[in-house]
Amino acid sequence: MDRGQPSLEPAAAAPQASSRCVIAPVRAVLRLRRRVCVLRQRRLPPPSTGPDAGIGAPRLGCSSGAPCANLEQPQFFTFDGPAELSSRTARKRRRRSRVVLYPETSRKYRPRVEHRSRAQRCLLLLVAIVGFQVLNAIENLDDNAQRYDLDGLEKALQRNVFGQPAAVARIVALMRDYLATHVHSRPLLLALHGPSGVGKSHVGRLLARHFRAVLEDSALVLQYHTRHHCPELHAPQDCREELARRVAEVVARAEAEEKTPLLVLDEVELMPPTLLDELHGFLQPQRSHHFHNAIYVLLSGAGGAEITRFVLQNASRALSLCPDGAREGQAAATQAEEDLRASLRALLAREHPLWQAATIVPFLLLDKRDVVSCFRDEMAGEGFFPEQARAERLATQLSYYRVAHREFAVTGCKQVVAKVNLL
Ligand SMILES: Nc1ncnc2c1ncn2[C@@H]1O[C@H](COP(=O)(O)OP(=O)(O)OP(=O)(O)O)[C@@H](O)[C@H]1O
Incomplete structure (x- = not known):
């Protein structure tokens, strides 16, 4: 048997040796795979307590005989121990968080500072200059009006003139508007009309006093009284020349001083038509421009009868003349006064075209x-x-x-x- 055995051994040893050659690497592979699985199982999180986490629940990764399919684990073998693997996972996590900060679709570099064109800069500069000039112009408007202290004028008129609040407010508003700027294309022509003794000349005097004070040059204020400066015995043509000379002097002086003069002409209803023609001529556009920068205040009793009738007819509407009445009453009064102005203008324009160009301010009883x-x-x-x-x-x-x-x-x-x- 022993002898026979040796004869058999080589024959049996040959297949054994060949099978060992195959099995050994397979076993090694299986051993390694098992080891990897064990390592992965160790790193897996503890099984959850949810309904899907039972013993029979399928698990990603290793199953008996199936390849490890855990997507979070590397798909290849490494000799890294658990410590390295966990650090790699951490690195992976870190990398993932980086992906969130810099998604693939976004730029991963700092945006370049866009180069602005010169035209754009010039445009911005131009806009800034225009804005500055507009602000400057607004400031200048205020400056020009401030020179005439119109707030002071308004207070003086309100304090000294009784029973004419609408007329006072209108005069101040028109002056404020006109004196907002120094350059004008036409003069301000105010026509104060009303019956006798209601304060027309009184207002003319207050205006003259105020302008003398603010202009600091009494030669820039002209007060012309028809009965005094052009008495009946005077030839109207002489009066006309005299008036033209006086007005020309005042406006030329005002132009030199860059101020707006005030010309108050009283008792205009007594003026001969030739004087009205001369006054009308001051308003014409062909006149030298310094005639256009002036305030003319014409005081007249013309239209006094119409104003008296208006007041008496509207007296029953108590609020029409009452400054502290209800709002509807004031609105009705404003409308009534507008109608009065329109009818006065129509009436006066029939007498002379000068009145057509004037701003009529009625003085009530x-x-x-x-x-x-x-x-x-x-x-x-x-x-x-x-x-x-x-x-x-x-x-x-x-x-x-x-x-x-x-x-x-x-x-x-x-x-x-x-x-x-x-x-
Ligand atoms: N509304 C008023 N407020 C204060 N005082 C007034 C008022 N109206 C008239 N007076 C006083 O009456 C005087 C005469 O008034 P004023 O000369 O202004 O009348 P008028 O309207 O010009 O009349 P006329 O057309 O007849 O000259 C003034 O000196 C002034 O003292």
């Missing part, structure tokens, strides 16, 4: 309360104590239109001075 204020003011001016009862007593000595429980002075405050002088 004064009521008894305003007359009492006139008395108190005059008494204080003459050195008397302005006692209310005494002023009321004096006011009763004047004559009034009595309409709808209201009393309107027939001659306004005209006789106030004379009555106070008798005290």
Whole structure:
């Protein structure tokens, strides 16, 4: 048997040796795979307690005989231990987080500073210059108006003129508008119309006083009284030349001083037509430009009868003349006054085209309360104590239109001075 055995051994050893050659590497591969699986199982998170996490639940990665299909694990063998593997996973995670910060679709480099064209810069500069000039112009507008202290003028008129709030507001608004700028294409022509004694000349005097003060040159204010400067005995043509000379002097001087002069012409209703023609000529565009930078205030009793009729007809609408009435009443009063201005303009334009170019400001009748204020003011001016009862007593000595429980002075405050002088 022993002898026979050796004879058999070589024959059996040959296949054994060949099978060992095959099996050994396979075993090694299986051993390595198993080892890898063990390592992966160690790194896997503990099984979840969810319903899908039972013992029989399929698991990604190793199953018996199936290749490891865990997508989070490397698909190739490495000799890295658990420590290296965990650090690689951490590195992977870090890399993934980087992917979130810099997604594939976005740029991973700093954007280049876009080069601005010169045209764009020039455009910005131009816009800045234009903006600056606009601001400067607005400031200059304010400066020009400030020179005339129109707030002070408004306060002075409100304090000293009784019963004419609408007229005062309109005069100040028109002047504010006109004096906002120094350069004009036409003069401001104000025409104050109203019955006798309602304050037209009084306002003319207040305006002249104010402009003399703010212009710091009394030669830039002209006060022309028709009866005084052009009496009936004077030839109208001489008056015309005289007026033209005086106005030309004032506007030329104002032009040199870069100021806006004030020309107050009183009793215009007494002016001969040739003087009105001359005044109308000052407004014409062909006139030298310094005639256009001036404020003309024409005071006239023309249209006084229409204004008296208007006041008396509207007296029953108490609010039409009451400055502190309800809003609807004030709106109605404003509309009524606009109608009055339009009818006055139509009436006056029939007399002379000068009135067509003028801004008409009607002066309404004064009521008894305003007359009492006139008395108190005059008494204080003459050195008397302005006692209310005494002023009321004096006011009763004047004559009034009595309409709808209201009393309107027939001659306004005209006789106030004379009555106070008798005290
Ligand atoms: N509304 C008023 N407020 C204050 N005082 C006034 C008012 N109206 C008239 N007076 C006083 O009455 C005087 C005469 O008024 P004023 O000369 O202004 O009247 P008028 O409207 O010009 O009339 P006329 O057309 O007759 O000249 C003034 O000196 C002034 O003292």
